[in-house]
Amino acid sequence: MAESGRIMARGLLWIFAGVGLLAAAAVIFIAVTILAWNTHQVRDPAPIQGKAATEAFAVAEVNPLIGTGINEIVIATEASIGRGGGAYSSSGRSGEADERNVVLLDKATGANRKLLADNRRHIAARYYLPALAGPEEPTNDEYEVTGADGKQVKPPRAYYVLRVEAVDGKSEDILIGDLATGQQAFVLTGIDGVDRLWMQSPTRLGLLMRQGRKLYYRAIDIPTLKVVAAQPVDIG
Numbered sequence: 751m752a753e754s755g756r757i758m759a760r761g762l763l764w765i766f767a768g769v770g771l772l773a774a775a776a777v778i779f780i781a782v783t784i785l786a787w788n789t790h791q792v793r794d795p796a797p798i799q800g801k802a803a804t805e806a807f808a809v810a811e812v813n814p815l816i817g818t819g820i821n822e823i824v825i826a827t828e829a830s831i832g833r834g835g836g837a838y839s840s841s842g843r844s845g846e847a848d849e850r851n852v853v854l855l856d857k858a859t860g861a862n863r864k865l866l867a868d869n870r871r872h873i874a875a876r877y878y879l880p881a882l883a884g885p886e887e888p889t890n891d892e893y894e895v896t897g898a899d900g901k902q903v904k905p906p907r908a909y910y911v912l913r914v915e916a917v918d919g920k921s922e923d924i925l926i927g928d929l930a931t932g933q934q935a936f937v938l939t940g941i942d943g944v945d946r947l948w949m950q951s952p953t954r955l956g957l958l959m960r961q962g963r964k965l966y967y968r969a970i971d972i973p974t975l976k977v978v979a980a981q982p983v984d985i986g
Contacts, residue, residue, distance in 0.1 A: 817906020823853040849873040872915040880905035935975040
């Protein structure tokens with residue numbers, strides 16, 4: 751009986767030892783799993799946003815429009831302004847800023863309006879034109895006429911033309927508007943570019959444009975914002 755009791759005791763001892771070893775192994779396995787999971791979490795880079803959903807914009811330039819009570823406020827991407835900023839010119843020259851919109855501000859009342867519905871498209875060039883035609887192209891900032899008192903004066907700006915990058919990012923849309931009435935429209939769309947523009951009369955704009963690797967002449971009646979003349983230009 752004594753021998754049988756000793757055998758049973760040793761058997762129970764082995765059983766308890768086995769259970770203990772299994773428990774220890776389970777604890778070690780859990781610990782290793784947790785450690786590996788934590789290490790994986792630390793080493794995996796956090797997800798990042800490749801491009802912001804919205805860009806930051808800022809004022810690139812504030813310029814008085816000649817002969818009017820209006821300030822032109824040029825809006826550009828904030829990141830591009832440090833490259834040199836925009837530059838106003840009725841001849842269409844611009845700075846290196848990525849211009850996206852123009853706000854016209856009445857200096858007397860503070861009333862203002864944006865020329866483009868949003869800031870998604872790049873402005874290639876801006877022009878401000880007087881309501882007159884002359885021997886010189888009135889898109890020149892230094893263009894002057896003889897006033898009623900016989901003195902040379904710069905004529906007030908009456909109209910604006912914006913060359914805006916089209917939605918496809920490859921062509922241009924041409925926005926034409928009246929500073930006094932606020933009427934405006936994209937009169938030409940999907941063109942390759944504009945080489946020259948000029949006032950043919952106080953209400954009629956002429957321009958030389960490119961489309962489909964061909965050169966064209968267009969005349970636009972500003973009060974109705976419609977093309978009233980069109981001719982291809984043969985360059986051989």
